[in-house]
Amino acid sequence: MSGWEPVRRTRAFEDVIAQIELRIAGDGLTVGDRLPAERHLAEQLQVSRSSVREAMRVLETLGVVSSQAGRGPDAGAVLISKPAEALTDLLRLHLGLSSLSLDEVVDARLMIEQWSAAHASVHGADLSVLAAALERMERATTAEEFVEHDTAFHVGIAEASGNRLIAAIMLSLRDSLRRYAVEAVERLGDTAGLMADHHRIYRVIAAGDPAEASAAVETHLRYAYPDISPALRPREHGAEPAGP
Amino acid sequence: MSGWEPVRRTRAFEDVIAQIELRIAGDGLTVGDRLPAERHLAEQLQVSRSSVREAMRVLETLGVVSSQAGRGPDAGAVLISKPAEALTDLLRLHLGLSSLSLDEVVDARLMIEQWSAAHASVHGADLSVLAAALERMERATTAEEFVEHDTAFHVGIAEASGNRLIAAIMLSLRDSLRRYAVEAVERLGDTAGLMADHHRIYRVIAAGDPAEASAAVETHLRYAYPDISPALRPREHGAEPAGP
DNA sequence: GACCACAGTATGGTCTGACCATATTTTTTC
DNA sequence: GAAAAAATATGGTCAGACCATACTGTGGTC
Numbered sequence: 001m002s003g004w005e006p007v008r009r010t011r012a013f014e015d016v017i018a019q020i021e022l023r024i025a026g027d028g029l030t031v032g033d034r035l036p037a038e039r040h041l042a043e044q045l046q047v048s049r050s051s052v053r054e055a056m057r058v059l060e061t062l063g064v065v066s067s068q069a070g071r072g073p074d075a076g077a078v079l080i081s082k083p084a085e086a087l088t089d090l091l092r093l094h095l096g097l098s099s100l101s102l103d104e105v106v107d108a109r110l111m112i113e114q115w116s117a118a119h120a121s122v123h124g125a126d127l128s129v130l131a132a133a134l135e136r137m138e139r140a141t142t143a144e145e146f147v148e149h150d151t152a153f154h155v156g157i158a159e160a161s162g163n164r165l166i167a168a169i170m171l172s173l174r175d176s177l178r179r180y181a182v183e184a185v186e187r188l189g190d191t192a193g194l195m196a197d198h199h200r201i202y203r204v205i206a207a208g209d210p211a212e213a214s215a216a217v218e219t220h221l222r223y224a225y226p227d228i229s230p231a232l233r234p235r236e237h238g239a240e241p242a243g244p
Numbered sequence: 245m246s247g248w249e250p251v252r253r254t255r256a257f258e259d260v261i262a263q264i265e266l267r268i269a270g271d272g273l274t275v276g277d278r279l280p281a282e283r284h285l286a287e288q289l290q291v292s293r294s295s296v297r298e299a300m301r302v303l304e305t306l307g308v309v310s311s312q313a314g315r316g317p318d319a320g321a322v323l324i325s326k327p328a329e330a331l332t333d334l335l336r337l338h339l340g341l342s343s344l345s346l347d348e349v350v351d352a353r354l355m356i357e358q359w360s361a362a363h364a365s366v367h368g369a370d371l372s373v374l375a376a377a378l379e380r381m382e383r384a385t386t387a388e389e390f391v392e393h394d395t396a397f398h399v400g401i402a403e404a405s406g407n408r409l410i411a412a413i414m415l416s417l418r419d420s421l422r423r424y425a426v427e428a429v430e431r432l433g434d435t436a437g438l439m440a441d442h443h444r445i446y447r448v449i450a451a452g453d454p455a456e457a458s459a460a461v462e463t464h465l466r467y468a469y470p471d472i473s474p475a476l477r478p479r480e481h482g483a484e485p486a487g488p
Numbered sequence: 489g490a491c492c493a494c495a496g497t498a499t500g501g502t503c504t505g506a507c508c509a510t511a512t513t514t515t516t517t518c
Numbered sequence: 519g520a521a522a523a524a525a526t527a528t529g530g531t532c533a534g535a536c537c538a539t540a541c542t543g544t545g546g547t548c
Contacts, residue, residue, distance in 0.1 A: 009538090012502065013301065024340050031343060037528060048503045050294060053529085057257065057298045061305040064337050069529040070511030076528065081343030086334050090327060091409075093308050096268050099275060099325030104409045111359045111410070118476055165335075165348045166355070169413075210476040232366055232454040253509090256531065281499060292532045297501085313500040314540030320499065489548105496543075507532080514525065 012047045016055035019045060035077040062086050087172035095176060107229055109173045110221050112166060117201060117217045118210035120160035129156040130202055143185040147178060153198060184224050197223060256291045260299035263289060279321040306330050331416035339420060351473055353417045354465050356410060361445060361461045362454035364404035373400040374446055387429040391422060397442060428468050441467060
């Protein structure tokens with residue numbers, strides 16, 4: 001009686017998700033296309049409407065469908081693509097569970113900012129969004145307002161890198177850290193230093209120098225967040241492993 | 245009649261999620277703790293069990309709860325922390341929707357691999373997992389088997405960096421790219437070159453040199469994936485922006 | 489006392505059918 | 519023809535039932 005595989009009991013709503021995913025891959029469903037109404041889907045797939053609805057909640061959570069009630073062309077479930085919102089929810093919950101620490105999120109942000117700035121500098125994208133964000137930052141009167149445009153500036157860099165996945169991750173990290181960004185601005189008291197950093201970042205990206213762009217971002221973040229983990233240096237020979 | 249805010253109709257399951265999130269933040273609920281049974285939660289929150297279940301599907305999708313049927317200490321909904329699985333689902337679906345391109349995922353992977361290797365080299369973590377993966381790679385007879393241990397090696401580097409968020413993203417990216425990794429190994433035909441790369445990566449990480457580790461990873465990935473986007477170089481003055 | 493079979497029970501998983509809120513479409517009325 | 523009313527299709531919610539699962543308790547057997 002050995003060698004038997006455990007029966008993998010798949011739940012009904014999982015089958016619904018799998019079917020929808022098959023349609024996406026096979027029938028070439030894409031963003032903007034509508035899915036059948038919940039009642040029709042339930043009948044066609046021979047499951048209850050509850051199971052279809054649970055599948056919809058999952059797909060909605062992952063940022064691939066959006067549901068609208070009512071009647072007409074805009075009603076029903078439509079395929080969308082909002083990975084950033086899903087990532088934001090994910091980060092927020094796991095930060096709350098303390099399964100991710102703030103340090104880890106901040107370090108990830110530094111990595112992505114440097115990468116984005118370096119790639120934006122060679123990608124040749126339109127930088128007018130960055131210039132506009134800089135102007136608005138100059139005119140900001142509160143820390144919240146400053147951070148809002150600061151976020152637009154940094155997310156703009158990620159988008160200018162041409163990588164939508166990186167940009168989505170960047171946006172999620174910023175959303176998760178917004179509170180701490182406001183605290184950082186209030187702690188510094190003066191935004192002159194920050195603005196000098198930002199203008200330097202903009203300048204070197206526009207000049208097309210990836211190494212300088214990466215360095216400028218690192219300088220900026222270390223100024224804004226002194227508690228950030230230290231820069232990497234070669235480990236001393238024979239140094240003991242980290243840990244308590 | 246202007247200046248009115250649209251009434252933000254919150255759905256019942258969203259309120260349930262918010263309540264659970266409040267308990268996580270306020271009561272210090274953490275990984276391993278159990279949530280009340282669906283029927284009890286429905287009664288306490290004055291909503292139907294369906295709404296509670298839809299909330300559970302969302303939290304399950306985000307990798308923060310796991311549900312077990314039956315009775316006893318292991319039954320019911322338990323708080324967990326599996327961000328990597330949620331990320332994997334997210335990437336797979338958005339890749340299928342063509343809202344993310346393979347290039348973007350591969351580029352993100354290169355970024356994370358370099359960061360991980362550099363930080364692993366200075367973090368002083370236990371590298372025995374990497375050594376074991378190397379041995380198993382040597383003995384692999386099929387491309388699938390090789391890729392399996394190759395994945396363990398690269399994910400091991402990300403874990404050795406000490407950043408769980410980065411490690412989770414790394415794992416998700418690898419899962420999404422597994423198919424292409426197998427193709428890459430089959431295309432190369434011989435794994436001798438790949439093994440030399442891997443041994444070099446292990447060596448420089450163990451030696452504690454972040455710059456060399458980053459370079460070794462980049463060399464390796466460019467060898468395995470010749471189609472990867474080119475290395476960054478300063479943009480020529482007056483170069484035209486990238487086209488469509 | 490140790491063991492085992494069996495009923496009891498609490499859990500998630502599923503289904504059915506109903507009703508509500510919303511928004512468009514169709515029909516009726518003036 | 520325009521306005522008003524009814525019909526209709528959609529997602530959102532609820533109540534109640536039943537099933538499958540897995541532990542818990544109880545009793546009998548040895």
